Structure formats: C-alpha cells, structure tokens
Amino acid sequence: MNRRQVLAATGAFGLVSLSGCLGLAGLDDHESTAGGVDADTRESTDYQQVGVDDITIEESVGVGPVEESVRVVNYLTEHEKTVDMGPLGEQRGAVFMVLTTPRIGIPNYQFNPVEDMSTHELVELVEDNYDEMDDIEHQEDYSMTILDQETTASRFTASAQFEGEDVDVYLHVSEAVETDDDLLVTIGVYPQEVANQEEDNVDELMENVVKEADESEGNGDEDDGDDDSDNEADSDEGDGDEDDEESDDGLV
Template sequence: MTMLTRRAMLGGVAAGLTATAGCVGVLTGDEPLEFTAEPASVGESALESTGYELVTEESPSVNEEFTVAGQTREVSVTNHLRAYEKDVDFGPLGSIRAAMFAVFTTPQIEFAGRTVNPVGEMSNRELLRQLASRYDGMSVGESMSSTEVQTLGKTVTVDRYEATTTVQNQDVPIYLLLARFQHAGDFIVTVGGYPRRLTDEESNQYTLIESVQH
C-alpha cells in the first residue's frame, strides 16, 4: 500500500497539463514546441537519516496537437518525478510501506509574458484533490496548518491536510504535506503522506523538503 501512488501523482499532474495545452495555442510556427523541466531529487544524507528510499524515477511527457489559424502545432512537455517510500509499524497489520514522499518538477511554460501551467494556476487543495481523485480509497479534507521551511535558498510554505486512505479494507487517517514553489524556471511540487498517529514522521518530511536538490 502507498498513500499516494506514483501512477496517481503522474496521472493527476499529466492530465492537468494535457487539459491546459490548448492555452499555448496562440503561438504559431512549424516546429514542435518543447518544454523540459530539470529533475529534482532528495539528498542521500537526508534519505539515510529519515529511512526513506528511492522507489522510482520517471520522466513522463505530455504531447498535444492543436490548430490555430489553419496551422497545427504540437506541444511536448517533459516532467520529472522522484518517489520515495518507507516501511512503518502498523500495529496488528505489521510493517507496511505506508509513508511516502515525492518530488515533481514541471516547466513554467512562458509565452507572451505569462506562465501557462496548471500547477501554477491551481490552489494547493485543488492540486491535492486532483491527485487524490486518481487513487481509489483516498479523500482529502481541510488544511490543518502551514509551516515555513528553507529549501533551495528560499523560504517555502508547507501545507498540512487531513486525509483518509484505505489499508487492507480499513479506513486509515493520514496527513498529506504539500509544498509548491518555483526554482530555476520550473515549478517544484513535493507531496508527502503518512499515518496521523506517527507524529514523528512530520519532522522527517520537513527534512526531505529541506534537502531537495534541483
């Protein structure tokens, strides 16, 4: 079981990019428009101190064709995802990989003085709900608190949300932590999840955010 599966995160953000691709249609020309983000990851020392391990590295691309003034253009957007997981004690259910952290990068996609990317347009709650809608058994509640942390030379806000997920047919209350900020021409989104009763896990999540490399 994972709190927010890799496919859920990829599907949610990629779907949003696809839905917004038509907004770039004011550009004209013959060559495909290509936008590529730089990958982000968590430093090895932070992974060792928190017990998380890398489980996937993916670079999903979104391609969309559109026609403007009789001209057909193709937009290709390449994103990057790094996902990490950790086994935690789940009482009678034993040790389960029930804590996760993911860092996602997607290009800002600028034209005509505007940045066009749904990751930049949506609120944090909207983004989390879109991601959760692609994972059976997960629901996102209200924002509980916000904390500021330092990462990549800037102060970013981390929002904590109540949520529930299903573990072996049981509803389990969890927290989801989300940070979204800009760095070096990309949007960076970090999403973490862990059972609410594991109060010590929150500090581990902050450590992972602080150690993001891009």
C-alpha cells in the same frame, strides 16, 4: 492507489487545455529535470529513493489548417520508508514525492498554473484524482524553506486504502518553488500512528530537496526492464513474484 495517475494530473493540470496557445507561442516541447532529496537526509530519515518516473503529456491540436503537437514532460521522484502500521505490521507506508514540471511562458505570462496554486488547490487535485484517498481536511499551514525559497506547506488529514484496509494518514503538500527552469512541489504521506516521528522527517525532507535526483538510486519500473534483459537465465524462475512485489507502491 495509483500515485502516477494522480501526480500526472497535479503536474500537468491546465497544460492540455492550453496546448493550442503553447503551440502558437512556439512552446511546443518542454521537459523538466527530476528533483530529489539530499543523500545524507535520505539516510538520516531512512527514506529510500525507489523510482524516478516521467509523466508525459502529449496533445495534438489544430491551429487553423495546421495541426501542432505539444509535449510536456514532468518527473516524479518517489521515496518510501517502512513503518509500523499496527495490525498490518511493518509496511512501506510512508511516502515522500518530489514533482517537477516545466516553467512554460513568454515575457509577463506563464502558462503553467502550478506556479500560482496554493496548497489547498494542489491537494484538491490529489483528492479529485485518487480513488482511494478521501475525507481530506485541512489542519494547518506553516512556513517552509525549500531550495532557499520561503514557501507555504500545509498539513491535511485523510483516509487512505492500504491492502484493502482504511488507514488514517497525514498528507503534507508544499507550494511550488522555482528551480532554473522548472517548478517543484513536494508531497508527503504517512500513517497518523507514526506522526511523532514522520512529521519531522517530512519537514526535513522538504528542506533538503535538491534540483536533480540521484541517478545512482532506484529507478522504478525502468529498472525492471533492464533486469529482465540482463538476467535471461533467471527469467523462468520467480520473475512473477518479484514483479508482484515491485508493484506494491505503498500508500499513495
């Protein structure tokens, strides 16, 4: 599954269609701050931060005779955990993601629709954009405190593809909460077989989200480029295999 493609749609839904309004309002360049999870919580739940990726939406629009360029930068911080997936063995099959998207608006009007989206609307965006996740069904809603704000989280069942095999998963999505300048949404996915452990872990991860991701942890694809430049002597040996391993992004 291509989680970046899906979360790009979730984090920027509606912004492109409103880009003309953004340009007219002078709101043509916004960037969020990457959110994360408290280090102690990551350690206690065995989730590892594996990447912080920017999801940039750029759109050129005509405003009369003048063309405006609108740029919105969202961030997706990814965490993974190795779990027992039965016949598939030990795999990085549990995923927790923190999506941040800028709050964009003028007094009494917000342009970013993520602010008012319910968990049902957010998960519909996920379902519409995942080629390999379907049969999503709502199970329950529950209250959750994220960044000291009471919000709603929901649990869904779904069918996902993992290494060509169908895997029944649980999908947790929280409604957006506010940081200083951004909106923050959390998403957790794990195999139903490990629900006894991972359901509590996802709740704990949600409750211990922080406004800024730990920059000392894994940095996804950006690290690959740095490694190539620092290790030219090793570039002829095994790089292809290592890249293949890094591209295995887990369930989502």
